[in-house]
Amino acid sequence: MQAPLIPLNEDYKWKLLSEILSLFDSRASRQILSRRGILPLHKSIAILKIVLMSMFFSTDISYAVKETGERESLRRFLKIGSVPTENEIYTTLSQFDPEDFISFVLDILNSLCPKRKSGSRKIIIDSTDINLNLNWHAKKISKKSLEDKDYKWGHSTHRGFFIGMKLTLALEYSTLKPLAFLINEANVAEPKIYPMIISELKKRRITKAGDILIADRGYYSYENYAISIRDFKIVPLIFPRKNCNFNKLFNRMIYPLKIFDLKRDTKSEIVVYKRIIAKFKELISDWKNCRKVRSIIEDVFKLAKKAYSMENLHRYTKRSVKKYCSLAVLLVGATVNLGIKEKKDLQAFAE
Incomplete structure (x- = not known):
């Protein structure tokens, strides 16, 4: 009852x-x-x-x-x-329209939170499962039967196998303000999502040269480090895996050919890239000290799931899920803006 x-x-x-x-x-x-x-x-x-x-x-x-x-x-x-x-x-x-829905939520959150200060800022990204309330225990659901569906089989660390989608969220670290988010099928790998979310941030004119993007090792790939610097001028603090070859990784940190265009100020562009690459090498060498920074987004996801009804969704199209997740992001963004942003407060409110 x-x-x-x-x-x-x-x-x-x-x-x-x-x-x-x-x-x-x-x-x-x-x-x-x-x-x-x-x-x-x-x-x-x-x-x-x-x-x-x-x-x-x-x-x-x-x-x-x-x-x-x-x-x-x-x-x-x-x-x-x-x-x-x-x-x-x-x-x-x-x-x-789901894209209009997403835009109205982000516009409202931008109107609430203070404008960004000068200098670089830290942005945290992470993905979480969106479990759809399908009773796959009672009836076997194969991968083939989901080929024409918006949802797919997926696997997450805490849930195990599930059927649904995947939410990827970008947060500003200093305020915990949601900056952008994406909805993908559950079986899309995080290294493939990474270029999508940084493209979304760029499309919404959120990132600036020198911003630091923090992500766990699920997004790890040599190419993702390279495109962050080469194409987006951001510092990619993606936590490396144990087998990461740093010499090989640093050799991929090169300038894009477009900076040698006659219409560009090549010298100043090279200075910008050198500064970003130097910052990247500094942070990636000491990445373990940033694990606590990234962990805060897990508490934000817990708030959305436990407190704001995203644990199990009764929606089965990407259009519907996008709009529902937009409202969950609005609730989360408004909640942290009203002062619930410390780790212990987020955990208490979610419970």
Whole structure:
């Protein structure tokens, strides 16, 4: 039996949810929603608030709709008049473009957090499994039967084998602000995802020359080190594997031919690349001291899964999963922005 949804002013979780949902009452957020095509505005905001509330308290959307319809106090808390039906919620959400959904979430988070300071910044990336609630224990599901599906068989360290997708998230280390994320099939290897996520960061104009990207050894490959410096001018602190040949790795740190173009200031470009390569050699030689830095993203994933309903999803298309994960990222980003960002606080809140 699910607990009733009764807003309590003295309850910390209800206070936190109130602050998160108040984002949609600001003029700036409404302009972002309109710009990204999340319309009609009044109806869309009511739907988003109900869905976010259901995720926040790990309840079904149908139950959240029922409770909202029956409790005037809940409607006042959400600041909505008419309550959309469950069918209206799913129909409306299905019409939104997933890329617009991702963009509106990242735009809102950017409006919350302070602008980046001068100098390089540290960005952490990691991937986690998105398990879809398919009862593969009762009925055998082969790889062949999933060929035309958006989800695939995958394997993770903590879950073992599962059927679903993979979420890759990039966080700013100093603020834990989500900067970008990708959804891939569960069987896509992390070394292949690495160029995708740094391309996404570049597309959104997030990375600058000299930024440091921290990732665990799952993303390790000689080519990923090379393209980070050559194509993106970032310092790739990908934790090396035991068999890493550093002489071979450093020999791959070369300038791209494009810097010798007559239209470029070749000397200044060489200075930039030399500085990035020197920083890379310094950090990779002492990479073990950065393991604690990278581990914080695991607590962020735990917050999304345990506290915000991403442990097992009842969604089975990439379009739907992208939109649902976007809202989970919004909840996580808003939560850390409101002060829950220390490791012990993240772990306590997730539990």
